[in-house]
Every structure is written in C-alpha cells, then in structure tokens.
Amino acid sequence: MVSALDVVVVDDDPDGRRATLRVLARAGLSATGADSAETGWRLVREYQPRLVLLNVVLPDHSGYEVLRRIRDDPALVDVGVVMLSSVRTPEDRTDGLASGADDHIERPVASNELLARVRANLRQTDLVHRLRASEERFRSLITQQADAVLALARDGTVRFSNPAAEALFGVPAGALDGTPFGAPLPGAGETEVEIRRDDGTTLHAEMRVAESEWDGEPAWIVALRDVSARLALEEQLRRSQRLEAVGSLTAGIAHDFNNLLAVILGASEDLREFAESADVRSLAEMIGIAAARGADLTQRLLAVARRQLLIPGPVDVGALLADLEPILQRTLGGLVSVEITVDPMPWSVLVDRGGLESALLNLCSNARDAMPGGGRIRIETANVEYGSADPTRPEDLEVGPYVLLSVSDDGEGIPPENMEKLYEPFFTTKPHGEGTGLGLPMVFGFAKQSGGHLAVASEVGRGTRVTLFLPRAEPAVVEVPDAGPTVDRPRQGDLRLLVVDDDDLVRRILVRQLEHLGYRILAVGDAREALDALDANDDIALLLTDIRLGGGMDGYGLAARARERRPDLRVVFMSGLAREGLAPDEIPDDPVLGKPFRQADLAAVLASALA
Amino acid sequence: MSELILTLYVAGETPGSRRAATNLREICEREMPGEYRIEVVDVIEHPAVAERAGILVTPTLVRRLPPPTRRVIGDLSDGEQVLRQLLDEVEDDAADTAAQPTT
Numbered sequence: 001m002v003s004a005l006d007v008v009v010v011d012d013d014p015d016g017r018r019a020t021l022r023v024l025a026r027a028g029l030s031a032t033g034a035d036s037a038e039t040g041w042r043l044v045r046e047y048q049p050r051l052v053l054l055n056v057v058l059p060d061h062s063g064y065e066v067l068r069r070i071r072d073d074p075a076l077v078d079v080g081v082v083m084l085s086s087v088r089t090p091e092d093r094t095d096g097l098a099s100g101a102d103d104h105i106e107r108p109v110a111s112n113e114l115l116a117r118v119r120a121n122l123r124q125t126d127l128v129h130r131l132r133a134s135e136e137r138f139r140s141l142i143t144q145q146a147d148a149v150l151a152l153a154r155d156g157t158v159r160f161s162n163p164a165a166e167a168l169f170g171v172p173a174g175a176l177d178g179t180p181f182g183a184p185l186p187g188a189g190e191t192e193v194e195i196r197r198d199d200g201t202t203l204h205a206e207m208r209v210a211e212s213e214w215d216g217e218p219a220w221i222v223a224l225r226d227v228s229a230r231l232a233l234e235e236q237l238r239r240s241q242r243l244e245a246v247g248s249l250t251a252g253i254a255h256d257f258n259n260l261l262a263v264i265l266g267a268s269e270d271l272r273e274f275a276e277s278a279d280v281r282s283l284a285e286m287i288g289i290a291a292a293r294g295a296d297l298t299q300r301l302l303a304v305a306r307r308q309l310l311i312p313g314p315v316d317v318g319a320l321l322a323d324l325e326p327i328l329q330r331t332l333g334g335l336v337s338v339e340i341t342v343d344p345m346p347w348s349v350l351v352d353r354g355g356l357e358s359a360l361l362n363l364c365s366n367a368r369d370a371m372p373g374g375g376r377i378r379i380e381t382a383n384v385e386y387g388s389a390d391p392t393r394p395e396d397l398e399v400g401p402y403v404l405l406s407v408s409d410d411g412e413g414i415p416p417e418n419m420e421k422l423y424e425p426f427f428t429t430k431p432h433g434e435g436t437g438l439g440l441p442m443v444f445g446f447a448k449q450s451g452g453h454l455a456v457a458s459e460v461g462r463g464t465r466v467t468l469f470l471p472r473a474e475p476a477v478v479e480v481p482d483a484g485p486t487v488d489r490p491r492q493g494d495l496r497l498l499v500v501d502d503d504d505l506v507r508r509i510l511v512r513q514l515e516h517l518g519y520r521i522l523a524v525g526d527a528r529e530a531l532d533a534l535d536a537n538d539d540i541a542l543l544l545t546d547i548r549l550g551g552g553m554d555g556y557g558l559a560a561r562a563r564e565r566r567p568d569l570r571v572v573f574m575s576g577l578a579r580e581g582l583a584p585d586e587i588p589d590d591p592v593l594g595k596p597f598r599q600a601d602l603a604a605v606l607a608s609a610l611a
Numbered sequence: 612m613s614e615l616i617l618t619l620y621v622a623g624e625t626p627g628s629r630r631a632a633t634n635l636r637e638i639c640e641r642e643m644p645g646e647y648r649i650e651v652v653d654v655i656e657h658p659a660v661a662e663r664a665g666i667l668v669t670p671t672l673v674r675r676l677p678p679p680t681r682r683v684i685g686d687l688s689d690g691e692q693v694l695r696q697l698l699d700e701v702e703d704d705a706a707d708t709a710a711q712p713t714t
Contacts, residue, residue: 169667
C-alpha cells in the first residue's frame with residue numbers, strides 16, 4: 001500500500017519543525033508535524049507515512065522509543081525512519097542506525113541537503129515496499145499452487161512448504177518446516193516417488209526438481225503432484241484391455257468349439273435313436289451329456305467375454321423371482337433360507353431372461369458357498385433413477401432408470417486383497433476342482449453386456465452383497481411369453497430348406513437331423529452357392545444359415561440378398577457366438593439358434609419360423 | 612576411506628523402488644566394492660522403522676555412516692550426483708542432525 005502522507009516530522013522545536021515542513025511542502029511533498037513522542041507515534045500509526053523524521057531528544061520519551069515502537073509494529077514495516085540530532089559523540093550517529101533507523105541526519109543541516117536526504121530515503125523505502133509486495137505475490141503464487149511445493153536447503157531440510165504440500169503429506173500447517181527431507185537429485189524430467197502420509201497410507205506422486213534460491217541461500221524447489229488417481233485409472237484401463245483380449249480369444253475358441261459340439265451332440269442324438277443295443281444307447285447318452293456340459297462351459301466363457309447370445313426383452317423381476325424361489329430353495333440345500341423382498345411398484349427390466357436367471361442362480365450359489373454352516377440369503381429389488389450428478393451412480397453406468405437387484409449373505413465376507421480380482425476370469429478361492437473362477441466374471445459380463453453394472457460390497461466376517469444394476473424396460477411394452485411352441489417331429493414333406501454352413505461336419509449332421517424331422521434339404525457351403533441354389537429352386541421356403549461364413553459374405557449379407565429375390569423367404573440364423581460384431585439394435589428380427597443345439601430346439605425354431 | 616553404511620527405504624515392489632535398489636548396487640559395486648553395506652527397508656512392512664527414521668517419501672537413501680547423516684530422494688538414476696552426496700563432495704556440509712538414526 002502506498003501511503004497518502006509522505007512525511008511526519010517529530011520535533012519539539014517549533015521553529016525547526018516549521019522550517020522543515022516548509023522545505024518539504026515547497027518540494028511538493030505532503031507532510032505534517034508533531035511536537036512530542038506520543039503525538040508523533042499517534043500520527044505515524046494513523047497515517048502510516050512513507051517516512052518519519054524523528055528527533056532523538058523529545059520532551060516526553062526519547063526518539064529511540066518511537067523508533068522501537070515503529071519497528072515492533074508489523075503494520076508499519078514499510079515506514080522509513082530518519083533520526084535527527086545534534087551530534088555530540090560518535091554513538092549518536094550509530095545508535096539510531098543500530099536500532100533500525102534507515103538514516104541519520106546531523107543538525108544543523110542546510111535545507112537543500114535535508115531535501116536531498118529525504119528524497120533518497122523515500123526512494124529507498126519505496127524500493128523496499130515494492131520488493132516486499134513482489135515477494136508477497138510470489139509467495140501467494142506458491143501458496144495457492146495446486147501442486148505441493150517444498151523449498152529445501154542444500155542439506156535437504158525443508159525451509160518452506162505450501163498448503164498443498166501439507167495436505168499431500170497429511171500434516172498440520174508448518175509441521176514440515178525444519179524436517180529432513182533429503183537431497184532430491186534433480187534429474188531430467190520427472191521422478192516417481194511414493195508419499196508416506198501421516199495416517200500411514202501411501203500416495204503416488206510425480207516429483208520435479210529445480211535448483212534455485214530460497215531466502216538468499218541455494219535451494220531445491222521441489223514440486224510434487226499426486227498421480228494416484230491417474231495410476232488407478234491406467235490400471236483399470238489395463239485390466240479392461242486384458243479382459244477384452246481374453247474375450248476375443250475366448251470368443252474365437254468358443255465359436256470353433258461350439259461347431260464341434262454341434263456335431264458331437266447331433267451325432268449322439270442320432271446314435272441313441274438308432275442304437276440296436278442298450279449298451280450303445282447308454283454310450284450315446286454319455287456322449288450327449290458330455291457335449292451338453294461342454295456347451296455349458298463355452299456358454300460361460302462367452303458370458304465372461306460378453307459375447308453370449310442375449311436377446312433382451314422386458315422381464316418382470318418380481319414374477320421371475322417368484323418363479324425362481326422354489327427352484328432356489330431346492331437347489332441351495334436345507335441349510336440356507338432364501339428371503340425375497342420386491343419393490344412395491346417394481347419396474348420391468350430389459351434383459352435376456354435366461355441370462356438373468358442364470359446370473360441369479362450363480363450369485364445365490366456363491367452366497368451359499370460363503371456360508372458353509374448355513375444362513376440366510378436376502379434377495380431385494382429397488383427402483384433407481386440416476387441423474388448425471390448423482391454421486392451414487394457407478395462411474396461407467398449411463399444416466400437413466402435402473403432396477404437394483406441385490407443378493408446378500410451373512411457369510412465369511414471377502415478379504416480386501418481379493419476384492420480387485422473378483423472380476424478376473426479364472427480367479428477362485430475355492431479348492432482346486434470346486435470352482436471354475438467363472439461365476440462372478442460371468443455375471444459381471446452379463447450385466448455389462450445388458451447395459452447394466454455389477455457392484456460388490458463385502459466385510460470380512462459380516463457378509464457380502466452383490467448388486468446387479470439392470471436397465472429398466474420401457475413401460476409400454478408388454479412382456480412376451482418366452483416359450484415357443486413345442487413341436488415334435490412335424491411332417492413337412494412339401495417344404496424345402498436351404499442349409500448353409502461352411503463347416504462340412506456341421507453341415508452333414510444338420511442334414512441328418514433335418515431329414516429326421518421330415519424336411520427336404522439342399523445343403524451348401526457358402527453364400528454364393530446358396531444364392532445359385534435359390535435361383536435354381538423356387539420351392540425353397542426357408543433359409544437356415546450360419547452367421548459366420550467364409551467366402552466374403554456372411555449370413556446377414558446372404559439373407560439380405562436372398563430376400564431381394566424372394567421377399568417372403570423365411571430365415572433362421574445359426575451361430576456359435578451370437579452377436580458376431582453386431583450392436584444390440586442391429587440384431588435381426590429373424591430367430592437365432594445358438595450352437596450347439598438339440599434336435600428338439602431345432603424342430604421348435606423351424607416350426608415357429610414356418611408357422 | 613571408512614565403510615559406508617546405507618539404508619534404502621522403499622515402499623513395496625514399485626518400479627521406482629526396484630530401479631533405486633538396482634542403481635544403488637551398481638554405483639556401490641563400481642565405485643567402492645567391498646567398502647559398503649546396504650540395508651533395504653520396506654516402509655509398508657516396517658512402518659514403525661520408517662516413522663522413527665522420519666521417512667517422508669520413498670525411495671529415500673540414507674547414509675548412516677560415516678556422519679553426518681545424508682539423505683537422497685529418487686530412483687538414484689544419476690550416479691554421479693548420488694556419488695557426490697555419498698562421498699561428501701557437496702558444497703554445503705551442514706549435518707542433518709535431526710535425522711540421526713535412532714534405531
């Protein structure tokens with residue numbers, strides 16, 4: 001702050017005081033006078049002048065007393081003080097300077113010299129004032145800096161720490177000053193260090209170091225930036241990329257595997273039907289059961305990889321739970337009781353019904369396994385509408401209405417170190433051979449693929465709660481019955497089916513199955529042959545094609561081309577995977593048969609497509 | 612030259628901690644084979660030790676002997692600078708008295 005008053009003259013000699021004030025006024029300086037130490041002190045405090053001319057000898061106190069008060073008052077730090085005296089001893093010259101005066105003027109003094117000395121002192125106090133203001137700005141810049149900043153002496157001792165640094169280390173203000181930090185060797189760029197916080201936790205920080213000065217001494221200026229959140233995000237990204245890679249690999253393997261299983265399952269059904277002896281029939285049954293288990297396993301893998309065949313439709317969660325309850329009670333065993341609480345006005349959800357059932361069974365069996373001595377499983381639903389600013393909305397969940405479906409147990413709980421690995425496929429805490437490590441990842445995959453989310457809360461010794469976030473179905477849609485008509489061996493002698501699959505074995509077993517069902521068949525290996533066959537035969541009523549075909553055109557492309565020729569052609573797709581690169585809204589209206597399928601499923605889908 | 616007694620404080624198995632340990636062993640083995648001892652303390656496993664030593668960040672290298680105690684922060688990748696600190700070839704010779712080992 002620059003003062004409005006330039007000079008206060010404290011001098012009890014009226015003539016001397018008036019003469020001084022006149023000299024100053026003529027030079028254009030604003031000045032006022034005082035005849036005693038007390039009056040002078042009052043004026044100085046009130047006006048905070050740029051300069052005080054202070055007589056050493058005053059009637060009430062010595063001028064040194066006024067000087068001491070000025071120097072003790074932090075508000076007057078920018079006020080310059082010049083002592084006036086008639087010198088009798090050399091100490092008269094030096095005493096004032098030693099006590100903090102800026103200058104000493106001997107009387108008598110010529111008026112031009114007095115003015116020159118006053119001006120010189122004004123310049124000096126202004127300079128000091130500007131320097132202090134600049135330093136203040138600089139300090140406030142560092143103080144308000146978001147990064148933690150430390151100034152270290154060359155022995156590594158903390159000389160200064162800004163509030164961000166104190167917050168980073170979790171210590172009270174000033175607690176870092178004087179502590180030994182260490183020599184932060186200034187390397188090129190940034191160094192990563194871990195911060196030990198006062199509460200015992202650890203943060204990751206980037207450290208940058210500059211060699212500089214602090215309070216006139218050589219110093220290191222250290223900037224620390226908390227990167228814990230960024231590192232956590234990177235780790236999350238790495239994990240999801242890993243999951244994506246595992247997913248692609250799994251999906252590829254599962255696709256080929258499903259084709260093999262389709263052949264094994266189909267052949268075993270045939271074998272059982274035509275077996276001459278009970279022995280062969282029982283062997284055929286064993287093959288069929290093994291193939292069905294294999295199909296179940298690939299289904300799980302696809303669920304984890306988020307590539308299973310899901311056909312979302314509106315599902316009334318309350319009704320589904322009511323249907324499931326007796327099955328749950330039976331399969332979970334007598335030691336466990338199931339308690340279901342449904343929201344009084346439950347919304348429907350838009351998910352694949354079978355997928356949701358299997359997810360619920362999975363969560364319940366996990367809950368049972370967490371309570372070897374028995375206990376209670378609670379299943380609850382709640383309607384939630386998430387806004388964009390809702391703090392309880394999981395980070396990667398879209399804004400909108402959801403049904404929360406939670407399964408809780410009062411079992412062992414999950415130790416914190418295992419919480420992060422829960423979603424990783426093949427991670428299991430169960431003894432070897434008892435768990436596949438696919439249960440929760442599968443449910444997670446189902447939730448994500450359905451546009452929802454999964455959250456796990458657990459406390460060791462208290463229990464675990466797994467919550468599924470499922471997107472709400474548009475209320476206007478009426479639930480469609482999921483069970484298609486079951487048709488057994490219809491005789492469809494007049495209808496011709498065009499079968500397209502690029503896998504020879506699959507094609508052969510399909511032809512056998514379809515012949516048993518009484519259809520007339522034309523079977524080809526790719527889209528081009530299929531289109532030729534369509535052109536040559538006008539009695540083809542239905543196209544049964546694999547989605548993934550070799551030869552440059554897939555099943556979707558084939559169906560589109562075929563319909564250009566024959567708009568009334570019925571189409572049924574087959575898939576070892578299902579979604580095959582299509583977004584949910586691009587999934588065709590035509591039925592999709594997931595491989596491998598039983599002959600009865602095939603019969604039902606064809607009958608309904610031709611109906 | 613008297614024997615160097617060094618303690619390297621690290622926090623678990625972070626890349627920075629591993630780099631610091633590797634760099635330190637290289638420097639010592641190259642410049643003063645047989646004349647040093649290194650103790651590595653994991654501050655997560657031994658929080659009380661880190662507390663007593665007043666360790667604020669990791670990795671921190673502490674020269675416990677000969678006196679005065681010296682501290683160096685970072686992954687010790689600049690061998691020249693680390694060596695200057697360890698061998699007292701620094702302009703400011705002030706002792707780090709507050710950090711005298713209490714263990």
